[in-house]
Amino acid sequence: MDPRSLDYLLTDDERQQFEEEGYFVMEDALPPDQVARFREVTQEVIEEHRRVYNIPADRYHGVIDFIGQRDALLDLVDWYRTLPKIWGILGPDIKLYHTVGMETPPTTRYTPETHHEWINWHTDTGNLTRDITESVEPPRISMKVGYVLSDTSSEGMANFTCFPGSHRSRVFPGQDRTRLTPDAVQVCAPAGSAIFFDRRLWHSPSLNVSDQTRYVIFNGYSFRWLANRDDMTVSHFMHRATPVQKQLLGYSHHGGYGPTNSFDDDLPLKFWILEHAPEFAERWPEHP
Ligand SMILES: O=C(O)CCC(=O)C(=O)O
Numbered sequence: 395m396d397p398r399s400l401d402y403l404l405t406d407d408e409r410q411q412f413e414e415e416g417y418f419v420m421e422d423a424l425p426p427d428q429v430a431r432f433r434e435v436t437q438e439v440i441e442e443h444r445r446v447y448n449i450p451a452d453r454y455h456g457v458i459d460f461i462g463q464r465d466a467l468l469d470l471v472d473w474y475r476t477l478p479k480i481w482g483i484l485g486p487d488i489k490l491y492h493t494v495g496m497e498t499p500p501t502t503r504y505t506p507e508t509h510h511e512w513i514n515w516h517t518d519t520g521n522l523t524r525d526i527t528e529s530v531e532p533p534r535i536s537m538k539v540g541y542v543l544s545d546t547s548s549e550g551m552a553n554f555t556c557f558p559g560s561h562r563s564r565v566f567p568g569q570d571r572t573r574l575t576p577d578a579v580q581v582c583a584p585a586g587s588a589i590f591f592d593r594r595l596w597h598s599p600s601l602n603v604s605d606q607t608r609y610v611i612f613n614g615y616s617f618r619w620l621a622n623r624d625d626m627t628v629s630h631f632m633h634r635a636t637p638v639q640k641q642l643l644g645y646s647h648h649g650g651y652g653p654t655n656s657f658d659d660d661l662p663l664k665f666w667i668l669e670h671a672p673e674f675a676e677r678w679p680e681h682p
């Protein structure tokens with residue numbers, strides 16, 4: 395693992411913001427050359443997808459199972475500036491379970507009042523909240539990091555949009571699920587930012603009324619036992635992945651039995667943290 399990640403450990407402020415608001419923004423997650431590199435890759439994959447599946451160029455479009463689409467994307471699996479935030483929140487027994495490359499072209503056909511097709515208020519991970527009904531507050535279980543690859547530093551640029559602090563409720567907190575009401579927050583984040591959010595946070599894509607196409611890569615991390623939310627086509631990465639990357643790509647030495655257990659040889663990330671940032675291990679829950 396890149397030793398520089400020790401300079402990016404989760405801070406108390408970030409932890410508090412994540413707990414209270416359900417998200418936080420880190421502005422310097424990717425240096426400019428990496429922003430350009432990942433934006434090019436994202437643009438290329440999405441253009442290819444639009445051609446193959448005949449998707450109109452002016453439609454908001456995301457490609458799931460994104461991480462394995464290009465070799466360059468392996469670097470994001472354990473990116474040294476962001477991974478410490480993920481394990482700082484979820485602990486060491488985690489994997490990547492879902493990845494999306496997203497393109498939002500500018501639109502002149504819709505206005506904030508008439509953009510029903512673009513607004514989709516939801517919480518993440520599909521049926522998870524629906525099916526776990528024993529508690530009033532839904533469980534966290536997964537989170538995402540969104541790598542902002544184009545400017546979204548002011549509103550109307552297809553900003554990631556949410557209701558801050560809404561992650562503790564299974565009930566939609568707004569007035570109208572088909573609209574971007576004024577109480578929704580368009581998160582303003584420049585290119586190179588990472589937006590970390592709890593999967594329970596009520597959020598939506600939003601409208602791009604700027605003159606630039608928006609690109610974001612959303613990488614979802616979860617506990618290792620959660621079913622993947624896309625095909626996670628990554629076997630071609632395994633021969634060159636580091637042990638930590640292999641863990642995060644879902645590899646287990648114990649086949650299907652591995653992910654619901656915590657065998658030491660499946661958890662190089664845990665031993666790296668124990669050696670380099672042991673103060674975080676004090677927060678890990680005991681196995682009952
Ligand atoms: O495009 C967006 O800003 C929202 C994406 C989203 O809902 C997600 O990645 O979970």
Ligand SMILES: [Fe+2]
Nearest residue numbers: 516517518597
């Ligand atoms: Fe989402």
